[in-house]
Amino acid sequence: MTQTERRARSGGPDVLIVDDEDDIRELLELTLLRLGLASDGAATLAEARQLLGGRRYRLCLTDMRLPDGDGLELVRYISENIRDLPVAVITAFGSMDNAVTALKAGAFDYLAKPVSIDQLRALVKSVFSVRPKEEDAGRKDSSSLIGDSPAMVQVRSLIEKLARSQAPVFISGESGSGKERAARMIHELGPRAAAPFVAVNCGAIPENLMESEFFGARKGAFTGADSDREGFFQAAHGGTLFLDEVGDLPLPMQVKLLRAIQEKKFRRLGDTAETAVDVRILSATHQNLKAMVEASRFRQDLFYRLNVIELRMPTLRERIEDIPGLAEILLDRLAESSGQPVAKLSQDAVDALKAYSFPGNVRELENVLERALALSSGELIHAEDLLLDPSDVGEAHPAAPAEPGGAALQDYLDKVERHAIEDALEKSGGNRTAAARSLGVTFRSLRYRLERLGMKE
Structure with a gap:
């Protein structure tokens, strides 16, 4: 059966195979045909570029070694000029360095010689099961x-x-x-x-x-x-x-x-x-x-x-402007899971969060808000409800100067903090790492708090 006949039977070429070995091209073409896919073959880089210029393919398979160049040149050409065309490289057995280089250059995947039919089927399945862009646009992913x-x-x-x-x-x-x-x-x-x-x-x-x-x-x-x-x-x-x-x-x-x-x-x-x-x-x-x-x-x-x-992944410190929006979404989730009314952050609480360094990033932000919900007396969370570690507060939010009556407030906060730590340590059987995790603070932060409050380790 000629290549033209194969295309006629399946309605047009879906795959471009680039390899200078006739028997490998023939094997790949027959395998793809059994999967219902027609293909064109090219023996050189020049032939491949000519075919790519005149037809639209859904997948390109190329050998790494070609008479007038190498597969990497074709990978780069496709990445720059036909960005929606997945290209997979065929590399000699054991030549993983070539495969890695091709992937970095923009290849979709690779196949090792001798080509495994099962791996070829899996590759084809992954390419041809891609959703249309309009379907992706209307789909909201869960994460x-x-x-x-x-x-x-x-x-x-x-x-x-x-x-x-x-x-x-x-x-x-x-x-x-x-x-x-x-x-x-x-x-x-x-x-x-x-x-x-x-x-x-x-x-x-x-x-x-x-x-x-x-x-x-x-x-x-x-x-x-x-x-x-x-x-x-x-x-x-x-x-x-x-x-x-x-x-x-x-x-x-x-x-x-x-x-x-x-x-x-x-x-x-x-x-x-x-x-x-x-x-x-x-x-x-x-x-x-x-x-x-x-x-x-x-x-x-x-x-x-x-x-x-x-x-x-950027740290929360590198995207401070996201903190208010993140906090609002997290508070909505916490309210939904607990059945409580949705709490809001006061401006001083927002300022305190934006000045905090967040060594535990978004996970720590969620823990801080959950703890604040438990400590706050109403539906408005203030800065003092957050119990942020002063050692992790940046220069953007320096400690407030002492005010009359401030010592009494600090004594109250210390008492609440000491009780929370004692309770966490008791529940964790004295395991400070687990206690820190349950409190939503880092191990270093817990150790600092223990020292500041004069609590025995």
């Missing part, structure tokens, strides 16, 4: 990031671009800055939205259980494995696997994770055969991974695989 500051506008714009790719994304930022929300937004705005989003806190898994948790285990693989169980990779098949606090992974697990990402395969504990998997990897940590690489605590090769594209 949208709130704020109109320049920093947040830039973050949302980048997220929309990242959602169209399959490249691994590394999300950096302080604790509480919204890293998981950003990951969910990337997933929900992309072609994998209908598939699972599996979030994993790497720091919460005991080291001896990590391999079985990530890759699953067959019955009898170890003591207590009384049935087959799937791991995170299987659970996320077709969707997105979000590795939170990836910096907490021990080195042996980093090696296994690297191989699973590179080969898109894994082996369950107790299994002899490997299982192919189709997941997009997103990762995050509040730690400095570059410093961990330099200290030999994190593998450099894994860092480069995860950090193909970096998304940095």
